[in-house]
Amino acid sequence: NDFVDQAIADRRSGKSTSLCAGQDILDLLLNAVDDKGESFSDQQIRDEALTFVLAGHETTGNLMTWTLYLLMTHVEVLEACREEVDRILPNGTIPDFEHMADLQVIEAVLYESLRLYPPAAFIVRQCIKEHTIGGTNGKSSIFIPVGAMIVIHNYTLHRREDYWSCPLEFDYKRWMRDPVSGLKPKLTHPYAYLPFASGARNCIGQNFAILEAKVMLAMLVQRCNFKLVPGQQIVPEMKGVTMKTKY
Structure with a gap:
């Protein structure tokens, strides 16, 4: 204080x-x-x-846990991260803000980790204006009254086949920026990816979280080797509002 x-x-x-x-x-x-x-x-x-x-220390910690788990189970991606870090941050260079835009593989890995294992795995919103959704293509409609509490399970949303190709695969390349424009690939739907929620009530710290996660992951890859202990059973578990590993 x-x-x-x-x-x-x-x-x-x-x-x-x-x-x-x-x-x-x-x-x-x-x-x-x-x-x-x-x-x-x-x-x-x-x-x-x-x-x-x-406030984001727990969710950021969970993001790093899931990301390291994914890298340990996808060694070729870990090597791609290490190659990028060695190129952008040679000889143990400590990353600063000027390096962040160049760490594109690191960034893409983090976005894909957030897709598969969003630390905040559900979002709760209260309806302030009545809506009727659905009712097209032979589907029944759903009326949502004012005051209704809506729970969005983004863990499931991020794994839907109608929004993601090969949704259960860890494919960081789906997030790689265009080499000319520098833009990320366009989503199939603007609300198909919600690790930080969306709209006026989205996470105020999302840019800060990605920035600090990029720094941490780059330095961990730069300075450490990772290997998963054989026989591990990594199971997601909800504790409060965050999704952690069960053990």
């Missing part, structure tokens, strides 16, 4: 500035106003900042 309080005080007094090209999260919180036009108090800013940094 003392560290965050000092960071807020320094930014308010002009003793520190954003290292980003634009505003960083602290600038956004300092400039934010509520529905009544009132600014956040230092206490509110501190709480939001700590939530942003710390």
Whole structure:
């Protein structure tokens, strides 16, 4: 708390500035106003900042666990990661922000890990406007009243054959960016991939989570060897709102 309080005080007094090209999260919180036009108090800013940094530690930890498991069971992909890291970060170079865009295999592996094993395996939303869905192609319609709680099981969604080719296979190449445009492949449906939810209530820390996961995975691949202990039975298990390994 003392560290965050000092960071807020320094930014308010002009003793520190954003290292980003634009505003960083602290600038956004300092400039934010509520529905009544009132600014956040230092206490509110501190709480939001700590939530942003710390709330995702469990889900990010689970992401790394599942990713390392997938790499240990797909040695050729682990070698592809290692080749990229050795090329982009030679001689044990510590990754920084300038390297992130070049770690495309690392990024694709993380996205595919999130598809197969989303740490937050379901999303809950409350309906604020009545809807009727379905009712086409001979399918029955479903009426959703205002106030209904909707649970989206993205673990199942991410493995549907109508949205993904070879949905049960670990294929990081489906996420590789176009070498000319730098864009990721287009999804078959805009809501077919929801590891961080979507819309106005999506995960505020998703870009931060991917960034820190890329740094961690690159450094782990750079400095460590991985081998799965024989006889392991890796089974997903829901604990609270996160999906972990059972053992």
